[in-house]
Amino acid sequence: MNAINFLPPSYAAAHAQRQHRFRLVLLLALVAVGIGGWYLLAGRQLTDLEHCAQAKTQAVDAAAQRASQVQALRTQCDGLNRQVRVQRELMAPITNTQVLAALGRLMPPSVSLTEVHLLGPAPAGHDPAVMHLTVLGLSPSDAEVATLVERMAKHVLFANVSLEFTKAVASGPVPARQFQITLEVPLDRGYQTPTGLGVADAH
Numbered sequence: 001m002n003a004i005n006f007l008p009p010s011y012a013a014a015h016a017q018r019q020h021r022f023r024l025v026l027l028l029a030l031v032a033v034g035i036g037g038w039y040l041l042a043g044r045q046l047t048d049l050e051h052c053a054q055a056k057t058q059a060v061d062a063a064a065q066r067a068s069q070v071q072a073l074r075t076q077c078d079g080l081n082r083q084v085r086v087q088r089e090l091m092a093p094i095t096n097t098q099v100l101a102a103l104g105r106l107m108p109p110s111v112s113l114t115e116v117h118l119l120g121p122a123p124a125g126h127d128p129a130v131m132h133l134t135v136l137g138l139s140p141s142d143a144e145v146a147t148l149v150e151r152m153a154k155h156v157l158f159a160n161v162s163l164e165f166t167k168a169v170a171s172g173p174v175p176a177r178q179f180q181i182t183l184e185v186p187l188d189r190g191y192q193t194p195t196g197l198g199v200a201d202a203h
Helices: 007-092 096-106 142-156
Strands: 113-120 130-139 159-171 175-188
Touching: 096 113, 096 130, 096 142, 130 142, 142 159, 142 175
Parallel strands: none
Antiparallel strands: 113 130, 130 175, 159 175
């Protein structure tokens, strides 16, 4: 028994066309969803990459800054080492000759030394070592002696300057004053000797 289709051919064609359109719309929707998901995933990956690149850039900048600081410290160290070498060339142990030269430059023209006794340095183990001096001399008056004592006390090389006594003595036809001064020279002090001079400066 044959089935009889009472629907006109135009209806069947329209129905088939609607189904085709539905499937097409559904396919386009699926494609759009897929593309949207891909964009979201790609955007997240791009953000992660940007953050990673920023962190790496900051790390590189910090490393460059540290390298610059290290170079600056090296330059400073080189400069300090050069200064140390220069100072070592200028520094020397204090000798009796330099001490006597310093005393000679401090004396007023009318004062003369008759005796200088040097004792020291102290035995090993004493820190710092100290040279002890006793100075005897002649002066026309106590004023010149006071001037000499004041100059010794102000000199950076000497310490604990003390006038022990002055007394009148017979020295030819001109009256004179004999004096005795004691002082110390700390031997841990360095000195610089300018050209043509003895002890010029002590530290």
